[in-house]
Every structure is written in structure tokens, then in C-alpha cells.
Amino acid sequence: MDSALVIGGTRFIGRHAVTEFREAGYDVAMLNRGRRENPFGDGVEHVTGDRRDRDALETARERIDPDAVVDCVAYFPEDVATATDVFADADAYVYVSSGAAYGEERVPKREGQTALEPCDDEQATTDSAATYGPRKAEGDREVFAAAEDGVRAMSVRPTVVYGPHDYTERFAYWVDRVAVRDRIVVPSDGLSLWQMAYVEDVATALRIVAERGEAGEAYNVGDEHAPMLTQWVDLLAETCETGVEQIGATARDLAREGLEPQDFPMYRATPHVLSVEKLRSLGWSSTPHRVGLQRTVTEHRENGRTGRKYGPDRDTETAVIERVTE
Known part of the structure; x- marks a missing residue:
């Protein structure tokens, strides 16, 4: 893979993802609404558009033709369903999910073993803190469904993230x-x-999963x-x-x-606490x-x-x- 599109890219996880892919030798572009200054200048192509607008995603696909797509700002299941359809021919689509997607209190929480949050139709379309975990879990299910249809789609689940440029403070x-x-x-x-996750480690996980992950799989990420x-x-x-x-x-x-x-x-x-054994098996470390x-x-x-x-x-x-x- 030679090119990557980061949906988001100027604030926190997305900003570090852009840096990670660039330092790994990728040609990187961003898709976002352009409301914040591009911290990378002319070194990163910028496509202006709302990621919830299918036309904007299709424009980015036509202009960039990315090998890898990293989706940092998919907050509704519909966002994931649309993106996996638009970028179905990409070599990799990686969805930034969350440890909040887990619906069972276990230590540690493990991919494929710990139950995910249920998500009903109302939760899937309601933007609130209470529905965040269910929406992320349903986004994971959209990734799994896309993989069953032949898309190389994967999910990365960070626990709470800290590091430089954390606007949440x-x-x-x-x-x-x-x-x-x-x-x-x-x-x-x-x-x-x-358990927390250092933001640069999350960015590295996104790249490693894009390169080495298995379609239809989710990968936890957090400090070891x-x-x-x-x-x-x-x-x-x-x-x-x-x-x-x-x-x-x-x-x-x-x-x-x-x-x-x-x-x-x-x-x-x-x-x-999230188990990170699965991600470590791909060569990642914190x-x-x-x-x-x-x-x-x-x-x-x-x-x-x-x-x-x-x-x-x-x-x-x-x-x-x-x-x-x-």
C-alpha cells in the first residue's frame, strides 16, 4: 500500500494518524470540513467535505484513490455502513471504534469474547454520551458485515486516549x-x-492493522x-x-x-482494562x-x-x- 486517506486528521487521533502514515512512507490525504487549519500545510492533500455526506466520500475516493482508509470520525453506524460501501475496493478500511463498545464488565475485556453493547434504532441515531458505546458497538457490527461481503474492513478499539494535542483536556x-x-x-x-492509551500508539495500531490485520476483526489498543x-x-x-x-x-x-x-x-x-494480546501478535507494542x-x-x-x-x-x-x- 502506498496511499492513505484519513477521515478527520487535524485534531487528535486523526492528526497523529496522518503523521504515522507519512513517517511510514505513505502519500497521505485528509477529508474533513476544513474548519480548522491544516497543521501539515501543503505536505498533505486536503479534501473539504462533511464525512456524513456520501458525495464527499465519493469525491475523496475519486481524487485520492486511497489504498488505506482510516475513519477517525465515524460516530454513527450509518457512517460506517456508508464508508465501507464507498471504499469497498480499498485495500484496507480501518474504523476507530472504542473500548466503550464493550457491554460487559470483565477484566480484561477481549475481542470476540466480551459482549458488545446492544444498540437499538433510537440509540443508533441519537448523539449523546449515553449512546456513545452502543453506537460504536453497532459501528463494529457494520465492519463485520462489510467484511462478510468481501470488504477488507477492520476495527480498532482504543480505551481512553491521552497525549499531545488532546483537545478534550x-x-x-x-x-x-x-x-x-x-x-x-x-x-x-x-x-x-x-487503562489508557497513548495517542501515538493508537496511530501506530491503525497503520499496523491496515497493513497486517484480518478482515472482519477488531483489535483493542491500550497501554500494556x-x-x-x-x-x-x-x-x-x-x-x-x-x-x-x-x-x-x-x-x-x-x-x-x-x-x-x-x-x-x-x-x-x-x-x-482491555487485552492487547491480539494487537501485539501483529508486532505492535506500547x-x-x-x-x-x-x-x-x-x-x-x-x-x-x-x-x-x-x-x-x-x-x-x-x-x-x-x-x-x-
């Missing part, structure tokens, strides 16, 4: 807290276990080691070369200040945390990412600290 909340505070609240004593939240804070303190005291707060402690554990980014009440964190912290600081609006404000956090330590 979920992880940035903790970077900021560790960098500027000496005492911070960690809910439930930091025992939250939510899953620290608990308190361990992430320690790793960040080491990266930021600072010291920070973690104040563990129970749900009762937080409730007294009008908070709950879920108000803190990256907190999860139940463990969420980036060491210290390397990924250094790149992440550097970019977040350079671009002023703080994530402060995504977690408790400092005054409320201070009130929790005072109550817990009094």
Missing part, C-alpha cells in the same frame, strides 16, 4: 494540578483503574501496563519534577462539598509511560492546556483537603 486536569499544587485531592484513595490513578499522579510528579501530596477522599468526604468521585477526570468506579508523559506534558504546557473546567475548582478542592486533614 481530560488528562490535562491532572497535569495542571500536579504541576502547580503541592496538595491535591484524589478520589477514593486513587484506586480507580482505567495500566497504573491506578494514584500511580498516574506519581508518574506525572516525576515528569514535572515536582512533589505533590495526594489527599485521598472518600465519596462521603466529597459529598460534603457537593462532589462525587466521577467529578474528577479519569476516575472510573469499576476497572476498565510506548513507555515516562516517554509518553514527557511528550504530553511538554505539549500541554506549550499550548496552555489545563483542563480546569473539567474537574472541581480549586476552592472546592481546598475545602475537601481541609475537611479531610482537620
Whole structure:
């Protein structure tokens, strides 16, 4: 394969996917609405169009004739069904699904073994946080159906993604807290276990699956080691070369200040860990945390990412600290 089309491409996972394919020697083009500046300049061809418009997909197919298609912004099952039809003759179509597609709480969650979320007709067309997992699961089913019809379509399921250019700023909340505070609240004593995936590793997985994956298969992607939240804070303190005291707060402690554990980014009440054995069998491996964190912290600081609006404000956090330590 020599050419790749990334549907999306300017923000987070798509941006790193473009870089990954370019560095692997591909001619790369992007399809998106053109609402954000092309960070790659003239080095990456840009097709302007709405990915939900079939005509835009067909225009991209005719102009680019891509060998590989990476679909980063398919949020509805219909998006996947249309794209696998339009790009049926491509050598590879790779759908960015999500670990949220799993509908069963198991540790770890495994492709083909752990049940996916069901998705009814209303969920399939409703854009909300509650329907995100079901919609992604139904997108996986569209991939499987396309493969049965002879399309080399595959799915990559990342767990929650962090890294440079993360516009969600979920992880940035903790970077900021560790960098500027000496005492911070960690809910439930930091025992939250939510496996994360470094964005460059997700991009590498997309390329490897395009090149070596099997049609009709899904591949989990996440860090090969899953620290608990308190361990992430320690790793960040080491990266930021600072010291920070973690104040563990129970749900009762937080409730007294009008908070709950879920108000803190990256907190999860139940463990969420994906097996990555299947992806590793294709030759993939994850980036060491210290390397990924250094790149992440550097970019977040350079671009002023703080994530402060995504977690408790400092005054409320201070009130929790005072109550817990009094």
C-alpha cells in the first residue's frame, strides 16, 4: 500500500494518524470540513467535505484513490455502513471504534469474547454520551458485515486516549494540578483503574492493522501496563519534577462539598482494562509511560492546556483537603 486517506486528521487521533502514515512512507490525504487549519500545510492533500455526506466520500475516493482508509470520525453506524460501501475496493478500511463498545464488565475485556453493547434504532441515531458505546458497538457490527461481503474492513478499539494535542483536556486536569499544587485531592484513595492509551500508539495500531490485520476483526489498543490513578499522579510528579501530596477522599468526604468521585477526570468506579494480546501478535507494542508523559506534558504546557473546567475548582478542592486533614 502506498496511499492513505484519513477521515478527520487535524485534531487528535486523526492528526497523529496522518503523521504515522507519512513517517511510514505513505502519500497521505485528509477529508474533513476544513474548519480548522491544516497543521501539515501543503505536505498533505486536503479534501473539504462533511464525512456524513456520501458525495464527499465519493469525491475523496475519486481524487485520492486511497489504498488505506482510516475513519477517525465515524460516530454513527450509518457512517460506517456508508464508508465501507464507498471504499469497498480499498485495500484496507480501518474504523476507530472504542473500548466503550464493550457491554460487559470483565477484566480484561477481549475481542470476540466480551459482549458488545446492544444498540437499538433510537440509540443508533441519537448523539449523546449515553449512546456513545452502543453506537460504536453497532459501528463494529457494520465492519463485520462489510467484511462478510468481501470488504477488507477492520476495527480498532482504543480505551481512553491521552497525549499531545488532546483537545478534550481530560488528562490535562491532572497535569495542571500536579504541576502547580503541592496538595491535591484524589478520589477514593486513587484506586480507580482505567487503562489508557497513548495517542501515538493508537496511530501506530491503525497503520499496523491496515497493513497486517484480518478482515472482519477488531483489535483493542491500550497501554500494556495500566497504573491506578494514584500511580498516574506519581508518574506525572516525576515528569514535572515536582512533589505533590495526594489527599485521598472518600465519596462521603466529597459529598460534603457537593462532589462525587466521577467529578474528577479519569476516575472510573469499576476497572476498565482491555487485552492487547491480539494487537501485539501483529508486532505492535506500547510506548513507555515516562516517554509518553514527557511528550504530553511538554505539549500541554506549550499550548496552555489545563483542563480546569473539567474537574472541581480549586476552592472546592481546598475545602475537601481541609475537611479531610482537620
